[in-house]
Amino acid sequence: MKRIAAQVLVDLLQWGRLPALAAAQHVMRHRGLATALARGLLVQADVDRLAAAGLVTQTPTGPELTYAGRDVTYALTEWFQQHHRPWDFMRDSLPALRGRRLLDLGCGEGFLVVHALRRGAALSVGVDVVPEVVQFARAALSLEPPDRRHRGMVVRAAAEALPFDRGSFDLITARVAFNYFDLPRPVPEIARVLRPTGRVYMTVETPWHYFRQFLSKLPSKAAVVDLFAMVNAVPSFFGWPVWRFNLMGRSGFTAGLLPTALRRWFSRCGFRIVAVRHGARQIQVPGDQRKAAHGLFLIVLERIR
Numbered sequence: 001m002k003r004i005a006a007q008v009l010v011d012l013l014q015w016g017r018l019p020a021l022a023a024a025q026h027v028m029r030h031r032g033l034a035t036a037l038a039r040g041l042l043v044q045a046d047v048d049r050l051a052a053a054g055l056v057t058q059t060p061t062g063p064e065l066t067y068a069g070r071d072v073t074y075a076l077t078e079w080f081q082q083h084h085r086p087w088d089f090m091r092d093s094l095p096a097l098r099g100r101r102l103l104d105l106g107c108g109e110g111f112l113v114v115h116a117l118r119r120g121a122a123l124s125v126g127v128d129v130v131p132e133v134v135q136f137a138r139a140a141l142s143l144e145p146p147d148r149r150h151r152g153m154v155v156r157a158a159a160e161a162l163p164f165d166r167g168s169f170d171l172i173t174a175r176v177a178f179n180y181f182d183l184p185r186p187v188p189e190i191a192r193v194l195r196p197t198g199r200v201y202m203t204v205e206t207p208w209h210y211f212r213q214f215l216s217k218l219p220s221k222a223a224v225v226d227l228f229a230m231v232n233a234v235p236s237f238f239g240w241p242v243w244r245f246n247l248m249g250r251s252g253f254t255a256g257l258l259p260t261a262l263r264r265w266f267s268r269c270g271f272r273i274v275a276v277r278h279g280a281r282q283i284q285v286p287g288d289q290r291k292a293a294h295g296l297f298l299i300v301l302e303r304i305r
């Protein structure tokens, strides 16, 4: 009980900081860290902690957010925002994590990996294919106190070939990441590394999310990829593999998904869907209507054989 009260207090304090952080993110995104410091939106102690984690370098014009030689301002602002927003569809739907072993697929900047550790997970592992976000997530992990961070790990690996033993995890999550995989290849891998009766929690973007993205990007050519993702709902609906796109110098997989697609792919590997919820929002970014209008399904699957 005491622990819950303490966590609620910490969350309330974090929410109190939200407007200041949102303003800091805005300035950092558009004008850089030095301006955020000059305006008192971030304090030197924050910058020192980030520097200790290798996320800030000193340049002749002032501190800059870089990691491995790349600008990570966007990643950092996302990370701040994820840790301080009042409501998150995925985070708030997860079961108790204390003592459990969690694997987060497509972990990005490590938001859920860190969250699970803070909620007492016995092991919290993130995998992602992009080296920069893996480095970033490791740095984010290193900001946690030692007793916590030693239970966490971020690995550069693909969801289609997981470097873990059979039955290694109690819970597998994928927060707006499953849509980007070479589907359905990760499904047998998930079945392999999840213990019997383990559960999968994922939020997936809907076909209408991509349709809205498509309309909002027109007449830019970038809208074509969103149109493609919307059309990719068709093969996935029938349980077929999604189509790969190769458009305007970009190549990969993106598919708006319906629960039917998940049911078809996962039932072949011994899973059943135990819950589906539709959510209107994933991320609440002040002034960013595009993200506020996110269309998502939260889908919970259970392994039954």
Ligand SMILES: C[S@@+](CC[C@H](N)C(=O)[O-])C[C@H]1O[C@@H](n2cnc3c(N)ncnc32)[C@H](O)[C@@H]1O
Residues within 6 Å of the ligand: 105, 106, 107, 108, 109, 110, 111, 127, 128, 129, 130, 133, 157, 158, 159, 160, 174, 175, 176, 177, 180, 181, 182
């Ligand atoms: C939209 S981001 C979501 C990141 C994170 N889950 C979050 O909620 O902040 C999708 C992530 O999936 C990762 N990803 C894409 N394809 C992947 C694959 N085949 N295996 C593992 N990660 C992948 C991307 O690098 C990216 O970080």
